[in-house]
Amino acid sequence: MMLDPQADPGRRAWLPCRYCSDNTPLYLLASDVNMVWVQCGACLRRWWHDTGVGHGRRPDHLFDVA
Numbered sequence: 001m002m003l004d005p006q007a008d009p010g011r012r013a014w015l016p017c018r019y020c021s022d023n024t025p026l027y028l029l030a031s032d033v034n035m036v037w038v039q040c041g042a043c044l045r046r047w048w049h050d051t052g053v054g055h056g057r058r059p060d061h062l063f064d065v066a
């Protein structure tokens with residue numbers, strides 16, 4: 001797994017990684033409504049993160065593609 005070519009150091013989110021819990025910035029790769037497609041800068045895993053904005057949906061469709 002490599003850093004996604006869409007990873008932009010100028011678009012990062014300071015959220016805890018759900019896998020390695022490292023306090024590293026997550027790269028924002030894409031977004032859709034209240035979901036953001038992020039990649040951890042440490043373990044390089046990617047997943048959809050529910051920002052909780054908008055509908056209050058549960059993040060039950062988060063998935064890992066690593």
Ligand SMILES: [Zn+2]
Nearest residue numbers: 017020040043
């Ligand atoms: Zn990580």
